[in-house]
Amino acid sequence: MIDDQGNQLDDGIVKTVVFSQWTSMLDRVEDALEAAGIQYDRLDGTMKRDDRTRAMEALKHDPACEVLLVSLKAGGVGLNLTAAQRVYLMDPYWNPAVENQAVDRIHRLGQTRPVTTVKLIIENSIEARLLEVQRKKTELANMTLGQNFSKADMLQRRMEELNQLFGS
Incomplete structure (x- = not known):
């Protein structure tokens, strides 16, 4: 990720938003950005409204601010x-849907440039299993539009998800 920050467009730096559900992960990314000399700002749930606004304005207007670190729930x-x-x-x-909504913050009306989205997943990890749960949830949501499933069907589906996530 930090190596990618060296990529520039003709009109300057490619601004980046980094989302994580864990503020401790944002702390680690923050440390890496500082070590690499990359200027960033941060937006998380602990910040006051004025500080959040300042962080968003820095990404938008400060050419030196290349990265905005955002907690998934706050952003x-x-x-x-x-x-x-x-x-x-x-x-x-x-x-x-939470991830999609976060990415949509960049794809909003007014975005005139292509946007690259990168999901970091470690093979054979809980993250890889979560990715499969996400896929199945999306598939289920698409299937259920216009259909009625019983509570038993939904409970069975949830149990399958938990087994997949924590089982073999």
Whole structure:
């Protein structure tokens, strides 16, 4: 990810938003960005409204601010982050709609450039299993539109998801 920050467009730096559901993961990314000399800002649930606004404005207007670190829950709703062209999802969230909503902050009306989204997944890990749960949830949502499933069907599906996530 940090190596990618060296990529520039003709009109300057490619602005990046990094989402994680864990603020401790954002802390680690923050350390790596500092070590690499990359200027960033941060937006998470502990911040006051004015500080959140300042962080978004820095991404939009400060040419030196290349990266905005955002906690998934704090940054998934009501933000316009169209200044960015690259998105990293550091860890999968069990509900794909939450991730989609976060990425949509960059794909909002006013985005005039292509956006690259990168999901970081470790093979044979809990993250890989979560990715499969996300896929099945999306598939189920697509199937259930216009159909009625019983509570027993839904409970069975949830049990299968838990077995897949924590079982073999």
